[in-house]
Amino acid sequence: MTIRCFLFKSLSLTALLSLMGLSGCREKLTDLTVNCPRNPSNLYRFTVGSKISKSKAIAGTFAPMLVIDGKRVPLKADAIKPDVYYADYTLGNDRKKARYYFEVSYQSISSSKSIRTYTYTTPLTEYVISEHGASMLQFERAPVGAEVRIIGSEFTANDRVVIGQCEVWTTFYSENAISFVVPHLMSGKAYPVYCIRERKTDFVGNLLIDSKQLMVQPSQLEIGQGEQVALTVRLDGPVTDSLAINVTTNIPDSVIMPEVKIAAGEDSATISLEGGEPGDGKLYISAMGYEEVIVPIKVCAPIQ
Numbered sequence: 001m002t003i004r005c006f007l008f009k010s011l012s013l014t015a016l017l018s019l020m021g022l023s024g025c026r027e028k029l030t031d032l033t034v035n036c037p038r039n040p041s042n043l044y045r046f047t048v049g050s051k052i053s054k055s056k057a058i059a060g061t062f063a064p065m066l067v068i069d070g071k072r073v074p075l076k077a078d079a080i081k082p083d084v085y086y087a088d089y090t091l092g093n094d095r096k097k098a099r100y101y102f103e104v105s106y107q108s109i110s111s112s113k114s115i116r117t118y119t120y121t122t123p124l125t126e127y128v129i130s131e132h133g134a135s136m137l138q139f140e141r142a143p144v145g146a147e148v149r150i151i152g153s154e155f156t157a158n159d160r161v162v163i164g165q166c167e168v169w170t171t172f173y174s175e176n177a178i179s180f181v182v183p184h185l186m187s188g189k190a191y192p193v194y195c196i197r198e199r200k201t202d203f204v205g206n207l208l209i210d211s212k213q214l215m216v217q218p219s220q221l222e223i224g225q226g227e228q229v230a231l232t233v234r235l236d237g238p239v240t241d242s243l244a245i246n247v248t249t250n251i252p253d254s255v256i257m258p259e260v261k262i263a264a265g266e267d268s269a270t271i272s273l274e275g276g277e278p279g280d281g282k283l284y285i286s287a288m289g290y291e292e293v294i295v296p297i298k299v300c301a302p303i304q
Contacts, residue, residue: 028052028120029102032084035128036136038153039176042093044127047086048075048102052120057106068100075102091129098127137193141208142182144289145237147171149179150195150204158198163207164191169240184243184288187211211291212236214245221283221297223275231295233260233285234268243287245269251281254299275299 030049046066054062064075064085075085091098105119138149150161157172161180168180178195185191190206215234223229233245245260256274263269278301286292 029104029122031102031122031125033125033127034136036151038093038129039151042090043088044091044129045086045088046100046102046127047078047084048104048122049084050104051083052104052106054106056108058108058115061105061107063105065103065105066100067103068098072103091127096129099124100127101125137205137207138179139207140205141210143210143212144182144184144187145212145235145239146182147179148182148207149173149177150193151177152195152202152204155195156198160196162194162196181240182207182209182289184239184241185209187289187291209289212289214285214287214290214293216285216293216295218295220295221273222300223273223297224300225275225278225302228272228274230270231273231283232268232270233262235262235290236267238265238267240264246284246286247271248284249281249297250284251277251279251297251299253277254279254281255283255297273297 028051030051032047032049033045034047036044046068048064048066050064052062066073066075066087066089068089073087073089075087078084078086085102089098101124102122103119104121105117107115107117110116136151138151139146142148153176155172155175155178159170159172159178161168161170161178163180163183164185166183166185168183171179173179187209188211190208193204193207195202195204212235215236217232217234221229221231235243239262242264243262245262247257247260249255249257254276256276258271260269260271276299278299280298281296283295283297284292285295
């Protein structure tokens with residue numbers, strides 16, 4: 001016996017399938033394919049998510065397929081997400097579109113000990129290759145200072161990138177890729193990224209900026225009233241523009257400190273703190289794109 005389950009949009013057919021005991025077919029497969037710009041390899045990835053339990057299938061009968069151009073292309077299981085399947089398919093330079101659907105079939109032994117074949121499919125869908133403009137970010141999230149590429153077509157060395165409201169330096173690799181370095185913006189937020197071209201501006205996606213760690217030495221301080229001590233704040237690499245370091249305290253009468261900046265081209269700054277009124281508290285040290293570091297500090301009264 002063979003049972004086929006198509007993802008029809010007709011309510012009456014859905015009701016009919018439900019009466020046949022095939023309800024839930026609509027949720028079995030999810031097309032995860034994303035249209036991408038033309039690339040030099042002419043390879044395009046087609047991806048589907050499956051909620052079909054392989055444990056029900058007779059060994060060797062579970063067969064996920066991409067059906068495209070009249071061909072049945074076997075799908076591979078994703079190495080990280082085993083319920084996601086994909087295939088890289090060649091579409092030549094003369095192709096702009098392709099119609100496809102996914103099919104998953106398997107055989108199972110019923111309660112009556114007979115072998116049944118089950119087949120699930122997604123709706124017929126059109127894949128469209130974009131020809132122009134920046135298309136997508138290489139990553140959806142990155143920390144400050146990281147290099148992120150924009151993949152697309154027809155880039156030039158004059159193209160510029162804006163993230164949030166901050167224009168950043170770009171590096172031109174080829175007509176299919178440019179890159180930018182994530183600037184010092186507040187972490188934990190997603191910022192829109194635009195590629196500014198000669199005749200138009202392309203939105204290429206949102207980038208979530210992850211926080212990085214500041215390195216502060218020493219990790220705790222004890223100084224006498226009127227004494228001075230050095231505090232060093234270090235990054236994991238030099239900054240292209242000067243970066244303000246925000247240093248505050250919950251005992252402002254006890255700590256005298258200057259403004260702190262890491263100069264362009266440098267990766268650290270050392271400041272001199274002076275002990276004021278005796279007190280026991282904390283220093284709070286932060287910068288755009290970095291997690292706050294807390295340094296315990298104690299200012300002691302002079303020994304009589």
